[in-house]
Amino acid sequence: MSPSETQHPIGIFDSGLGGLSVFRLLPDLLPAERFVYVADSGRAPYGPRSNAEIIAFSEQIVEYLVEVENCKAIVIACNTATAAAAKVLRKRNPTIPIVGMEPAVKPAAQATVTGKVGVMATAGTFGSEKYAELMSQYGRDIEVFEDPCVGLVSLIEEGELKSVRLSAKLETIVPPMIEAGVDTIVLGCTHFPLVEEAIAEITGKLVTLVNPAPAVARQLVRVLEAQNLLADAGDSILKHRNHSVMTSGNMERLKRVLTEVFDPETHKRLLVSAYTFDTD
């Protein structure tokens, strides 16, 4: 990769706002990098959709990030899209590193004392081959309580990060897990760390919440280092770069959520615009 190519941006996408739980960690970790985030909120949630649809949407977004935005690497900041589309995306873009995510069953299995783990994820993730593989590798010696959290992603997409409606929804999901004896809950959808505080209000200190976003952020750094793709941090012009945040959904809602999710300094450097996709 030539020095100028290392200055190309890193693309991140999710079905919507969830991937912001990964993106918000990256500007501090990689201050010389520029990021382009696509929130496909106009077509969220992906969870109940078919594999074929999720693959088609993901291919479309990655094509945009690679062909139009010239991204040098991609982060699939979505468990559901990773489970359905990561293999296909890597095959179609063999020269672009693609970092995906998976529900953190492994660290949860290592952390639990009661041997009982709750997993909050989407129906798409639970139904995936990838999840079945994870469970057969790390879930054999633990008891797992799964909840597809119907309606939770949509509430978060509506910008409800702290509302009474959100708490009422979480009350239908989290207490049954606690009653079942779990001491660890996997936040297996990137939307859920955005409401981690509201979840922790219900669990108190009884339960450890496992958010895979920091591990994914570190994995991105490792991949960029290994492939000599890091932007030159010595060049001060590159520091404090502006980042692009695009949505196929409601822009005002995205802007509101960005003010809640990002620190004020980074927030000033986020340029919001529309992401439009072909419908044929």
Ligand code: DGL
């Ligand atoms: N944020 C996504 C995930 O990590 C999916 C949410 C959805 O669109 O259903 O699984």
